[in-house]
Amino acid sequence: MLDIMPDDQSQDDLHAGSSPWGRGRHGPQTRPLTESTKADVLVVGGGITGSMVAQHLAARGLDVVIADRERPGLGSTAASTAMLLGEIDRSLEELTAVYGFERAAAIYRRSLAAMQGLGALVAGLGIDCIFRNRPTLYITAEDMSGSALVEEHRLRQRADLPGVHLGHADLLSGFGIDRAAAIYSPGAAEADPLLMSWGLLTDAISRGARLLDANIKTYDHGPSSVVAVTDDGRVVEARHVVLATGYVMPDFVKNGLHETVSSYAIATVPQADRALWPEHALIWEASEDYLYCRTTADGRIVIGGGDDATTDADQRAAKLAGKTWFLEESLRRLWPKAEPRAACSWSGAFGTTCDGLPLIGPVPSMPRILAAYGYGGNGITFSFMASRMLAAYIAGQQQSWFETFALDRDPPGL
Ligand SMILES: Cc1cc2nc3c(=O)[nH]c(=O)nc-3n(C[C@H](O)[C@H](O)[C@H](O)COP(=O)(O)OP(=O)(O)OC[C@H]3O[C@@H](n4cnc5c(N)ncnc54)[C@H](O)[C@@H]3O)c2cc1C
The missing domain is CATH 3.50.50.60 (FAD/NAD(P)-binding domain)
Structure with missing residues (x-):
């Protein structure tokens, strides 16, 4: 690593x-x-x-x-793009392969409980950080078939985690997203970090x-x-x-457990309300280097991804223009109703662990x-x-x- x-x-x-x-x-x-x-x-x-x-x-x-x-x-x-998720970077299926089902399920439940605790803390203290409760849509990547999320959903049900499996037709009619499948879950949020x-x-x-x-x-x-x-x-x-x-x-x-990579993000120009997807769900892809996106209170779409192994700060900064184009194109394909033009873009070191x-x-x-x-x-x-x-x-x-x-x-x- x-x-x-x-x-x-x-x-x-x-x-x-x-x-x-x-x-x-x-x-x-x-x-x-x-x-x-x-x-x-x-x-x-x-x-x-x-x-x-x-x-x-x-x-x-x-x-x-x-x-x-x-x-x-x-x-x-x-x-940070501040998508506040109970779901973990490793799917429950992947985490089960590492730690076994019972332990992996307990980790997922604790993460969800932490997310709920965070929401209660912000509300209890009255912190003005544009905190909004949102559902998540965990969608298949472009090259994946719908069957890819069936086992993940089955494991989540067995773990008593909330969430509904959406096939292509339901995802398209309910959210206007043309991907093979998704898991829709309540209990997440967004904020200004x-x-x-x-x-x-x-x-x-x-x-x-x-x-x-x-x-x-x-x-x-x-x-x-x-x-x-x-x-x-x-x-x-x-x-x-x-x-x-x-x-x-x-x-x-x-x-040896951890490493840093680079991630990139843009916030678009403000969109008309009809150009945003239903429920302003937090969207992320079921793939290793996933795309992730959310909306903001002033109608922008924040989309991140394009992760790579760059660790040098100058090289990361130099890649920003190309990554901005990549993220605009990715948004255009995922959600054609949006005006994908970036109003601002940024890159960041991003720490990950092997599990x-x-x-x-x-x-x-x-x-x-x-x-x-x-x-x-x-x-x-x-x-x-x-x-x-x-x-x-x-x-x-x-x-x-x-x-x-x-x-x-x-x-x-x-
Ligand atoms: C592009 C990107 C997108 C992300 N998206 C999400 C997301 O959607 N949802 C999510 O939950 N997380 C996300 N993350 C991860 C999340 O942002 C980080 O986990 C979080 O910001 C880390 O915060 P921190 O306080 O640990 O670190 P930092 O914000 O970096 O704070 C560390 C502080 O320590 C100080 N410091 C360091 N060394 C010393 C020292 N020796 N003495 C005194 N001070 C010191 C630094 O000055 C700094 O202010 C994302 C990260 C990136 C980069």
């Missing part, structure tokens, strides 16, 4: 172009770290993952410091969390605390550290340093899951199923 990105990569190395998120607003202000400090928990990284972890821990009454060396939210979070992240950070700060401008360079793991040292020699000493640094990570966390699952839990042999790496196309759902699991770890309440996401897991079927 290709390596994950080195720790010295900046936010500019993570994405190029511009995404439509943030609505011209500014996120919460960071404060400089002027002197060494202590906290219950240091969260390193103020993107969607760090925000979710910090908000939850602060709500549980812990003294939280969030350190970000650049502008919180403007890493991978700003490049940057506004969500900033809203969570703002809530954490209102509960006493401190958002600091600090570049954490080293971690000294001791028996009762971790001493984290910044590039200018200041210290944050905390009982626990949560690493939420996205697609860059310290060397001591890296292993499609996130990396959540203690760093091996460093129990006070916890990882929150929600990789994959439903990374934001996994960020929510990480926030709840890591709070349980910190409280000494971990459960046996947490092992599924351990950093040193060894997927049996791979």
Whole structure:
């Protein structure tokens, strides 16, 4: 596998172009770290993952410091297409081949529950992030036959997951999509990921969390605390550290489970309402390098895909014009009613794991340093899951199923 990105990569190395998120607003202000400090928990990284972890821990009454060396939210979070799915990059059929049916089904149910928890959190806090509940359409790729999704649907039914199988005729008459088959499922959502992240950070700060401008360079793991040292020699000493640094990570966390690739996305010009598909479903394809698309509150279509193995930021940026054309053409074929012209386009580093699952839990042999790496196309759902699991770890309440996401897991079927 290709390596994950080195720790010295900046936010500019993570994405190029511009995404439509943030609505011209500014996120919460960071404060400089002027002197060494202590906290219950240091969260390193103020993107969607760090925000979710910090908000939850602060709500549980812990003294939280969030350190970000650049502008919180403007890493991978700003490049996300923010389709908030309970479904995982690996189909239930694929996950069953790796972990067996019972375990794979439990993972799917937990992911769906995390998605529901995320919706409840945003609603409960009243975060203004244009969060909309949406169904999903998991469609066959252009070269696939309808039988391809029959087994997947059967397994989902057996796992008690919601969803209906649509053949070609039903998919065409119900949604106007000319593909061989689809699985239609309720329980997903879309949002503006940057506004969500900033809203969570703002809530954490209102509960006493401190958002600091600090570049954490080293971690000294001791028996009762971790001493984290910044590039200018200041210290944050905390009982626990949560690493939420996205697609860059310290060397001591890296292993062979994960890699970074590149993904590309466009947001079209606004469409007339009649040019959008019914229910504004989140659409994604049942294929390895899938296309994915959603709509936005102002009537745009966001379509992403064209993933490739590029890891170099300059090469990724150089490919953007060609990928924009590819995505416009893909949209034209999938949904001919739309005006596919891109109003903005962007590219991003994209972290994946070999089993499609996130990396959540203690760093091996460093129990006070916890990882929150929600990789994959439903990374934001996994960020929510990480926030709840890591709070349980910190409280000494971990459960046996947490092992599924351990950093040193060894997927049996791979
Ligand atoms: C093109 C694209 C499309 C995607 N689509 C979806 C989707 O539809 N649905 C979905 O759920 N997910 C999607 N994802 C994945 C999702 O966006 C990511 O899982 C998520 O944004 C990761 O957020 P994060 O907070 O972990 O990382 P980031 O947002 O990158 O935040 C990490 C932060 O850590 C800081 N940092 C790093 N190192 C240090 C250090 N040493 N000291 C201090 N600060 C540090 C950085 O400055 C950064 O702000 C997509 C990703 C991409 C690129």
